[in-house]
Amino acid sequence: MSRFDDFDELGASPMRPVAMIPPADWRPIDIDDLEPSAWHALRHVGNTAVVAGPGAGKTEFLAQRAAYLLQTGICPWPQRILAISFKRDAAANLGRRVAARIPEHSDRFVSMTFDAFTKGLVDRFASALPQGWRRTNGYEIDFPSERYVQDFLGDISPAAPALIRSHVLTLRPGRFVADTVGGWDLPITVPVGDPDDVSGYAALQWWRDRYLGHGKARVDFVMLNRLAELLVRSVPKLRRALRMTYPFVFVDEFQDTTSAQFSFLASVFGGGPTATAVGDGKQRIMGWAGALPKALERFADAFGATTYSLTWNFRSSSTLVQIQHVIATNLDPGAAPAISKADSDIDGNPAEVWMFSSLDQEATVIADWIAADIATFGRVPADFALLARQRIADFETRFRDELARHDIKVRNDDAVVGKMRLQDLLKHEIAQLLLGLLRLADKPRGLPKEWREVLATLTRVHGAMGDEVAQRRVGDDLSKLTVELRSWLRANAPNSTPARDAVNYVLSLLDTAAVRRYVRSAAPDEQLEIVTGAFEARLAAVATASTSWTDTLERFECVDAVVLLTAHRSKGLEYHTVIFLGLDDDQWWAHNRDPIESTSTFFVGLSRAAQRIIFTTTSPFARTGRIATFFSMLDEAGVAELDYS
Ligand SMILES: Nc1ncnc2c1ncn2[C@@H]1O[C@H](COP(=O)(O)OP(=O)(O)OP(=O)(O)O)[C@@H](O)[C@H]1O
Numbered sequence: 001m002s003r004f005d006d007f008d009e010l011g012a013s014p015m016r017p018v019a020m021i022p023p024a025d026w027r028p029i030d031i032d033d034l035e036p037s038a039w040h041a042l043r044h045v046g047n048t049a050v051v052a053g054p055g056a057g058k059t060e061f062l063a064q065r066a067a068y069l070l071q072t073g074i075c076p077w078p079q080r081i082l083a084i085s086f087k088r089d090a091a092a093n094l095g096r097r098v099a100a101r102i103p104e105h106s107d108r109f110v111s112m113t114f115d116a117f118t119k120g121l122v123d124r125f126a127s128a129l130p131q132g133w134r135r136t137n138g139y140e141i142d143f144p145s146e147r148y149v150q151d152f153l154g155d156i157s158p159a160a161p162a163l164i165r166s167h168v169l170t171l172r173p174g175r176f177v178a179d180t181v182g183g184w185d186l187p188i189t190v191p192v193g194d195p196d197d198v199s200g201y202a203a204l205q206w207w208r209d210r211y212l213g214h215g216k217a218r219v220d221f222v223m224l225n226r227l228a229e230l231l232v233r234s235v236p237k238l239r240r241a242l243r244m245t246y247p248f249v250f251v252d253e254f255q256d257t258t259s260a261q262f263s264f265l266a267s268v269f270g271g272g273p274t275a276t277a278v279g280d281g282k283q284r285i286m287g288w289a290g291a292l293p294k295a296l297e298r299f300a301d302a303f304g305a306t307t308y309s310l311t312w313n314f315r316s317s318s319t320l321v322q323i324q325h326v327i328a329t330n331l332d333p334g335a336a337p338a339i340s341k342a343d344s345d346i347d348g349n350p351a352e353v354w355m356f357s358s359l360d361q362e363a364t365v366i367a368d369w370i371a372a373d374i375a376t377f378g379r380v381p382a383d384f385a386l387l388a389r390q391r392i393a394d395f396e397t398r399f400r401d402e403l404a405r406h407d408i409k410v411r412n413d414d415a416v417v418g419k420m421r422l423q424d425l426l427k428h429e430i431a432q433l434l435l436g437l438l439r440l441a442d443k444p445r446g447l448p449k450e451w452r453e454v455l456a457t458l459t460r461v462h463g464a465m466g467d468e469v470a471q472r473r474v475g476d477d478l479s480k481l482t483v484e485l486r487s488w489l490r491a492n493a494p495n496s497t498p499a500r501d502a503v504n505y506v507l508s509l510l511d512t513a514a515v516r517r518y519v520r521s522a523a524p525d526e527q528l529e530i531v532t533g534a535f536e537a538r539l540a541a542v543a544t545a546s547t548s549w550t551d552t553l554e555r556f557e558c559v560d561a562v563v564l565l566t567a568h569r570s571k572g573l574e575y576h577t578v579i580f581l582g583l584d585d586d587q588w589w590a591h592n593r594d595p596i597e598s599t600s601t602f603f604v605g606l607s608r609a610a611q612r613i614i615f616t617t618t619s620p621f622a623r624t625g626r627i628a629t630f631f632s633m634l635d636e637a638g639v640a641e642l643d644y645s
Pocket of ligand 1: 031053055
């Protein structure tokens, strides 16, 4: 047996008698129904591109398709579905959804990030790389700065073949790794001479500089991707093993795919397993990081995929969906109108532009208005999001003070804690695990949901899915751990205990090596210390003013708060009411650099609103400035303007 035949422990999970559902009888789980087009896409036999706008339930669609394929036996045991996402929390979210819907099959649904998948391949099979590309002393992960790339291009241009010499300096340092290194397929034999095209020349010099020379190889995730692609291309047995293990492959948020990732997918899965790509080209806001234009169309072409468009919007009420459609057609004139499946629950205008004379006035009026809305309609602070293009800090103090007058809290998800953004920390599975453990220890009874979640995370950390004996052991250990942690919390008041002690104590009760391995397996560049450091920083910040551990843990998450965040960070989220602050040249100063991506950012932000969207500006010149087109689109959509100035 070759070393590739047992790729990914295919067949290792114990066979259990699980009754299969005939495909015609299969029904969606936990939701009422899917739209007709989603049903067609779900049952489609070949490759599928699912193009769907905001609120269409793209991730839910993938979770349901996974359930369909696994429960009907179309993906038969022991074969698996591989789901690739771009971000760790998206991968975790999809994995959790599937585990909750079909726990009996969840060990056959592998949800991971692109980077974790490609790095995993390189780490396991590096010795099978073609000889010239094999390194004996490993590599270190290193992300080169733009400055480094600029100097590198300066260094390599004088020795370039005369015909391309001047072109080398026209390569953009900020895009060089994603586009040039990422766009170059590694030749099986390392070239001895210099390629005579600019991209080939510069990319090969890059590999010589960072990987092929003396000393430890330095790679980033684009380079690891290229090595993984070479590995699969040059070792047909590995490719066969991968294709056998994963006859179905999903890629979420396909609009974020880079050229390296695209070529990797084509190399590994093109013409083989059934691929399902979902995404929305109008929400392409990662172009600056190398996301390919028209990625879904390219996928449909290259994979011969059938394209399905989903048009239901489960999030936003019908007026908001109509407004979204005006912006959508600006980005894609052929965009299909969406159909709202959400009832409206507000009186008055669901969309308005509010003009203010100053930032102070803006914060005062909006804080009073939010407070009145909460008091009158029984809403909660977390129904409201304050969004801005950037520089959230410009708004934070004013809104914090003004909302405090009404006893309403603000949480700035863009704030930096330790070395992370607060949003990333709060969403992080390990931060949630630590928080859950502290909660369970603090309150001995009445937290069944927390118990289930902590247990599920620990089960994953210990790789105990599908193994009842191992799961029982994890449960027993958790009971013991919470008892010990409870005594510790009782003996140590939050406001007098260094946060470091608390975090260290919780970690000392866990199998830290297993947690570290788990963190790395999901996101290879992530270090446990970054998460625990940020956790500590947040705990220290909230503990000083706390009266008890219960209070500390509530302040830590600050769930009951109006959220402040950037439009970029709002991707994938939804709120009852969105207040899109700073519709002016100041916030949107970079609009003209890439008006399409900037409009997509506007589209992503405004489509987070389920019931109501308010745009604000304090600039009397905003209408005629850089983002005049935003105002024309809002006018066209019939959004009224209110002058508070
Ligand atoms: N089939 C369905 N039936 C009812 N509700 C659904 C269905 N699918 C999704 N939802 C709900 O609709 C909302 C939008 O779903 P989701 O956030 O997955 O959409 P999306 O396509 O990822 O949107 P976006 O691209 O804007 O982030 C969520 O509240 C989700 O729970």
